[in-house]
Amino acid sequence: MVLTFTSSGIYCPAGDFHIDPWRPVDRALITHGHADHARPGHARYLCTQAAAPVMRHRLGEITLDTARYAETRRIGGATVSFHPAGHVPGSAQIRVEVGGEVWVVSGDYKTTPDRLSEPFEPVRCHSFITECTFGLPVFTWPDEVTVANEINGWWAANAAEGRFSLLGAYSLGKAQRVLSLLDPGLGPILTHGAVENTNAVLRAQGIPLPDTVHVTPDLKAADHPGALVLAPPGALGSTWSRRFRPASTGFASGWMRLRGVRRRRAVDRGFVLSDHADWAGLNDAIAQTGAENIYATHGYTDIFARWLTEQGLNAQVVPTEFTGETLDQDGDGA
């Protein structure tokens, strides 16, 4: 086996390295900087150049090597390379070749382009380890322009009626994607510290984002009427958000496709905006790899593997502690 599944995560015996391991290891190849993929405590890290600033920002002093997309590296008996996953800026799929057999670990991915991330590139392989966070046929994403219009329309209506627009989005990736969709002509954009910190990292590496105002303790909400306030989901119902009143609340996530989840969040508006592939995206991506063996991880793995098996593929569920069901966790994903 080119890759195996161990108690620490995905492991390559030929190269003696792990991919996105969840226990401390000697050498970790990381698909992207989200906390459930890039964990602290490894001796050596390898990720894409574009992912490195966020990794350093989040993990502090680490021993980090970087690679360009598509650049091949020889690690022991394995040849590895990183390929765009379209999930967040710098995110990658990792290709591992040993003795002519090719495996690809998808990490998290999204097949449709956005305005910030390097667009997803399918990689031919024999075996594909795919996430399936949204691996059900009920998950179909509206196109980005439609969602941008919904968010801007909501913001404009709130501003016209003297309300703040309080929008929840994960601080790495989703928040910046929302920023890229906003019409700055509608009013000021205020950001929570967690979002603004990531903004600063991404701006420093040359990713263009609209101007934002960091919400500091002494900031007076009244000085920014009609503002859109971007914050991590956890801050939405907290005392932090209380100064912005009256407000309409919103949340941007693929889970907003489901009314039940939206109602449980108790927000006024849910915007269906995901950094993951939808049902069609997952199926397309798998078809484009040409892989015969599919390993499903992160999500509705049982259901998705059964579906793929019926489609004539050799599909299995990755045995991990983290087989998905990320719904409702206030992590980074979705």
Place this chain on the structure above:
Amino acid sequence: MKRFTALYAAIDQSTKTTVKITALARYFQEAPEADRLWCVALFSGRRPKRAITTTRLREWAAERAGIPLWLFEESYPIVGDLAETIALVLPPHTQAHGDSLTDWIARLRALDQAGEATRKTAVLDAWDRMPAPERLVFNKLLTGGFRVGVSRKLMTRALAQATGRDEAELAHRLMGDWTPDTTDWHALIEAPDAGADLSRPYPFCLAHGLEDDPDTLGDPRDWLAEWKWDGIRGQLIARGGEHFVWSRGEELMTDRFPELARARDFLPDGTVLDGEIVAWDGAQPMPFNALQKRIGRKTVPKKLLKDAPVILLAYDLLEQAGRDLRNTPFEARRTALEALLNDLPDAATVRPSPLVPVTTWSELGQTRSTARDARAEGLMLKRRASAYHAGRKKGDWWKWKLDPLTIDAVMIYAQQGHGRRANLFTDFTFAVRDGNDLVPFAKAYSGLTDDEFRKITQWVRRNTLQRFGPVRQVRPEHVFEIAFEGIHESPRHKSGVALRFPRMKRWRHDKPVNEANTMDDLRALLAQYG
């Protein structure tokens, strides 16, 4: 349909009552009359008869979506709502339509008489003509579950705002067994004679649970007390030589309780009583268990009529000689009620629910503690001067229930909830210890906070031993304090007991499984309270 879908979206997209009311009121002002009437009907629980089984709908939706049925079935519990699941899996629509809500409902109802092929063609065609939001509304009409975060009370308030009419009067007008076929907007909302319908009940006056000390209610002399019975709340209406029995859920139950026809013979025309229907052993109410056997039966077999005969324990008089007494003080209504019922023979199947003497709050507390002996679940406290309010209004009527019985039990099965609770494990089966075995005895769904449900959900996902369809057997590790209102024998249950209103009172993080209660403890409770 577009206007109604926009209304639905406006209601669905806000958590604020004022926004919902404004959207509804605008609809009531702007929509065509027929649509308005249907809107009132739908939001007061009157929906078109289900013309197509959900089994067929699932099959057709899966087929149209190009997915196997099992995949649809797996998706459904995750979405948590059938109408929504269908709307989400279908491919985008390819045609258009310009039909109204009323048009679509009429088309749906016509399908009731049609053959299956016609039904299928009609439904697939409808799905293909509607964008996803309209499809969801249409599917809600198809599947019959029209709960969308708008209570009837809220709808009535919006109607009052839109028409400039009194809310309580409108609430009364909307009671009873009208449908959009039997009335029109003018007759229902605007016509001068609100009492035109002989069967129409009054909106029920509801009480809040008393959580504070009764001292907070002030002078005990201002209050009357009654037993709080554990039966079925109902209004008995005697008008125009006929009689009608309504449940609090506005279901007409006249035929289910044929005994109450005898009460009609003793009541003058133009009488409306509010009370509790209970199974009666000749001297006192039988346990709710006895009545339960009759719930849900449209016709009652002779044996049940004999084993669990019902009477109405009346506690209020809402109408006398055709006159609405609801604004008369409770004390005076009570006097009139007793004058009307006190001398009736047992054969009348209606008797006044006795008053419980009120001296001091502490003495009343003593009386309350004897409620189980009286086959009651506590006391009702009613202000002497109170009107009979429409709905739940705080301050004049209070339920002062006994503390529930409790038992510490082990969670052994878990299942996901629906709707707002989809994707959370909220439905649990609990067991007591019996030697080395665990015997399931109760299911409970409520009582935990959202945060606790989230925590237990995470735990269930990592500690599933076995799956039986949607049900997961979990590691028997967590102990919960289960509260319930009553316990009785039940040969249908493995444990031999059934509980009344079981719910989770507390998650006993402090208790290991070997300290949970046992089957013997449960049997002791049965012996004492069953």
